[in-house]
Amino acid sequence: MIRGESGHDLTPQESKLLDKAARHSLKRGLVKATSMLEEFHRPVSPERQVRRTLELFRRTEPWTAAECADPERVQAFIQELCPLIRKKFGESDFKHHRLNDEQRTAQGLDLSRRRYNKLFRLLGRLETKLSTYVREMQKYDFTRVGKSRLATRLSWAEFAKDSATAAFVAYFAARCNLRSVFTNTPQQRPYDEIADMLFQRLERRPDRTNWWAVAHVFPDPRVLARLNDAQKGELLGRWLVLLWDIAGMLRDVWQRSTIRRDTMIVQRGNDSSTWNNTANAWNRAREAWIALLQSMGMEAELDALCFGKVLRLMAADVAYWHQLSGGGLDPNTFVWNDLPLPWEVLAGDASCTRQQVEESCHRHGVDPIKGGWVAPxxxxxxxxxTPTPELVHGVAVADPALAKVLRRAGWFSGRILHQPDEVPDAVTVRRNEHGFATGVDQGNIESS
Structure with missing residues (x-):
């Protein structure tokens, strides 16, 4: 039950609607468990490498796990140790950057070759681990931005200022973070009837609502209209900085991959997870940036600089499913092919105006506004x-315990089954007319 500042509970109708979600929660469910991860995969910090380095360099200062997970702290640590063996930070090639016996003697380095080589390799590996960790942290951040926008950057103080605001922000962010379902139809949208009810409560008492907090997860025109110019400017700056960072990641993945731009169907060797998560982040940031420009009366900026959306890579089986169902390539794919690469436009290496985008959309039968190309x-x-089902690679499964078994055995993963004997005989896989799995039942239990 949500209780507002006035001490009054939700209305009976609102309580009944909210109970639709609450009755399916883990807290109320008969099975108080889920087989799905409840958080995105976190990068592994270089804690083990840092502690090994402390040991071999005979350092005694204590390091906490949080300090080991701080990239700036770790980099400063490496830069502090490099001069001790006459090594330059960033120069870790064992063949070209390592000092030989004469060079070590000339620089007054009283270390045996074996110990010097060991310390040189150690710092080199720590630098490599740090570089990987920073990149994985960035990917982790973009994954969360692509799902729930700036929810993870909202401070606890701002979040907790108003209970009704916190209820909407928490529920809507949770809905944004739903896992994708294996389907050839649109995914379930996060703004459902419960989110709408919670938002209407905010609109009924606008003077007490923390619209700044709401704008972090829901940059709707109705929300942005409640912000002052300084708040809008700050959000616009945050999103623009994010767009620059995301553009760098997209460019890097694009150059490392052999993505077929004409179809955007994933191929062997494509880093589809990184691409799709980063593309989601780009589209969310772009959508918020455009919404803020419009809210601030700066549409002229969009006339001259209108970089396009970034399309996700589609799995080959989903693409085949579309084809069997009488569909074809998404028309947005043709618009994506027409326009310059968005990160090149942002960097000033290519030009793309709103007129170009609108002309391309009309040429391929896409509504530029409803399609999100020139406006939110x-x-x-x-x-x-609808309650969230247990999923195994996007396929709905009736029971968390069964889902765990299926996942461990490798079902629906595209790999050879590792432990098929562990799967109960009473399992039935429901398939559509094209043979694609849409759900799994066990005994008399049906998946939701």
Whole structure:
């Protein structure tokens, strides 16, 4: 039950609607467990490498796990140790940067070759680990931005200022973080009837609502209109900085991959997870940036600089499913092919105006506004609430315990089954008319 500042509970109708979600929660469920990860995969910090380095360099200062996970602290540590063996930070090639006996003697380095080589390799590996860790942290950040926008950058103080605001922000962010379902139809949208009810409560008492907090997860025109110019400017700056950072990652993945731009169907060797998560982040940041420009009356900026959306890579089986169902390539794919690469436009290496985007959309039968190419979605369609099912690679499974078995055995993963004997005989895989799995039942239990 949510209780507002006035001490009054939700209305009976609101309580009944909220209970639709609450009754399916782990807290109330008969099975108080889930086989799905409850958080995105976190990068592994260089804690083990740091502690090994402390040991071999005979350093005695204590390091906490948080300090080992701080990239700036670790880099400063490496830069502090490098001069001790006459090594330059960033120069870790064992063949070209390592000192020989004469060079070590000339620089007054009283270390045996074996110990020097060991310390040189150690710092080199720590530098490599740090570089990998920083990149993985960036990917982790973009994954969360692509799901729930700036929710993870909202301070606890701002989040907790108003209970009704916190209820909407928490629920909507959780809905944004839903896992994708294996389907050839649109995914379930996060703005459902419960989110709409919670948002309407905020609109009924606007003077007490923390619209700044709401704007972090829901940059809707109705929300942005409640912000002052300074708040809008700060958000615009945050999103623009994010766009620059995301653009760098997209460019790097694009150059490392052999992505077929004409189809955007994933191929062997494509880093589809990184690409899709980063593309999501780009599109969320771009959408918020455009919404803020419009809210601030700066549409002229968009006329001259209108970099496009970034399309996700589509799995080959989903693409084949579309084809069997009588569909084809998403028309947005043709617009994506027409326009310059978005990160090149942002960097000033290519030009893309709103007129170019609109002409391409009209040429391929895409509505530039409803398609989100030149404006955020014009209206929020309210989805009917449906409980979140257990998923194994996007396929709905009736029971968390069964889902765990199926995942361990390798079902629906595209790999050879590792332990098929562990799967109960009473399992039934439901398939559609094209043979694609849509759910798994066990005995008399049906998946939701």
């Amino acid at each position: 979605p014009p209206e929020r369609r309210v989805e009917k609430f």
